[in-house]
Amino acid sequence: MTRRRRVERLLGVAAVAAAAVAGWLGLVVAPPDAVQGQAQRLLYVHVPAAWVAYVAFAWVLIASVGYLIRRDLAWDRRAQAGAELGVGLTALTIVLGSLWARPIWGVWWTWDARLVTTVVLLLSYVGYAGVRGLSTDPHRNARRAAAVGILAFVNVPVVHFSVLWWRTLHQPPTVLQPASPPMDPAMLTALFGGIVAFSLAGMWVGLRRVRMLASAAPVAAAAPTRSEPIRVEAGGRR
Amino acid sequence: MRSRISTRPGVRLLIVAGVALVAVGTVASVGLGDNLVYYRTPAELSVSPAAPAERVRLGGLVVDGSVRRGDDGVTFVLTDGTAEVTVVHGGDPEGVFAEGQGAVVEGVMAEDGVFRSDLLMVKHSNEYRAPADDGARP
Numbered sequence A: 001m002t003r004r005r006r007v008e009r010l011l012g013v014a015a016v017a018a019a020a021v022a023g024w025l026g027l028v029v030a031p032p033d034a035v036q037g038q039a040q041r042l043l044y045v046h047v048p049a050a051w052v053a054y055v056a057f058a059w060v061l062i063a064s065v066g067y068l069i070r071r072d073l074a075w076d077r078r079a080q081a082g083a084e085l086g087v088g089l090t091a092l093t094i095v096l097g098s099l100w101a102r103p104i105w106g107v108w109w110t111w112d113a114r115l116v117t118t119v120v121l122l123l124s125y126v127g128y129a130g131v132r133g134l135s136t137d138p139h140r141n142a143r144r145a146a147a148v149g150i151l152a153f154v155n156v157p158v159v160h161f162s163v164l165w166w167r168t169l170h171q172p173p174t175v176l177q178p179a180s181p182p183m184d185p186a187m188l189t190a191l192f193g194g195i196v197a198f199s200l201a202g203m204w205v206g207l208r209r210v211r212m213l214a215s216a217a218p219v220a221a222a223a224p225t226r227s228e229p230i231r232v233e234a235g236g237r238r
Numbered sequence B: 001m002r003s004r005i006s007t008r009p010g011v012r013l014l015i016v017a018g019v020a021l022v023a024v025g026t027v028a029s030v031g032l033g034d035n036l037v038y039y040r041t042p043a044e045l046s047v048s049p050a051a052p053a054e055r056v057r058l059g060g061l062v063v064d065g066s067v068r069r070g071d072d073g074v075t076f077v078l079t080d081g082t083a084e085v086t087v088v089h090g091g092d093p094e095g096v097f098a099e100g101q102g103a104v105v106e107g108v109m110a111e112d113g114v115f116r117s118d119l120l121m122v123k124h125s126n127e128y129r130a131p132a133d134d135g136a137r138p
Helices: A002-030 A038-071 A075-104 A113-129 A138-165 A185-222 A229-235 B001-034 B042-047
Strands: B056-062 B068-070 B072-079 B084-089 B102-109 B114-122
Touching: A002 A038, A002 B102, A038 A075, A038 A138, A038 A185, A075 A113, A075 A138, A075 A185, A113 A138, A185 B042, A229 B068, B042 B056, B042 B084, B056 B084, B056 B114, B072 B102, B084 B102
Parallel strands: B084 B114
Antiparallel strands: B056 B072, B056 B102, B068 B072, B072 B084, B102 B114
């Protein structure tokens, strides 16, 4: 437990330091874009948010399979933490993308395949969070959630390849593609800094959340106290 | 007994998941329909013209030297390398609209062969470069 807390604290410090470096790389070192100007700097947070969300959903997939094999609620808690992180980061990706789109595309939003599949991704993991609360039996919830957590991942590659499979307003990938990235090296460095910072912060938040869920778990799992079921019943009867 | 308990919820889950997948797939394919083709190219529009007053999206590159700004908007030519369409967009172009860059317009094809647009969006490439003249604001 103490070792775990130490790792957590270390991750937190590393995340804050990486964020400071990433901020310096993205705001000072990297030049503005020749076409997009200063608004292009949003890429250094938009893209890391999207990628770490992908990783978080991959983690949900792994933890969901882990639960179905082990039937251990610890895996279920890991899946839940991953999904919550992924939902937050996907929402952040959409908001940052929209802020970028207004000055660059000229519109806040458009219904192209990338944007629509990303919203579907967000909604499916919001649905995942909802499925977790349908029953008062934690194992039944975990089982259903695991099924949704595995199924929902199908959409992650669809989101990534949407810009290649269909015509979109959203540009195709710059980095995650076979050719060398058509990007200024200083910009690429800033993007890398953002990815490191987001990854560390994501792990930090995820670990803390798993610990929080674990410390709350014995009460709900062993002997259902009044607070939990009543809340569910009230929601069900309404 | 044990196997019954462990398989039956599994089978049920699979059925629910299967139904959910089919439902999502159906809604997606019916709902998206033609919209999966987010924009049409000038060549496609010349081969299979849109119905009169049918609202379409048209995408292509803005031809160099074709942009003319007037009192009631901007006129330019969109190309896909094969065909060209002249576009009249009411209002000022927003975003990083420029010659040689991609653009997607929404509107109707008029009978005179000119596309009347009321929504202009800039399609950006996946390239990111520093300004040629270092320090100068682009």
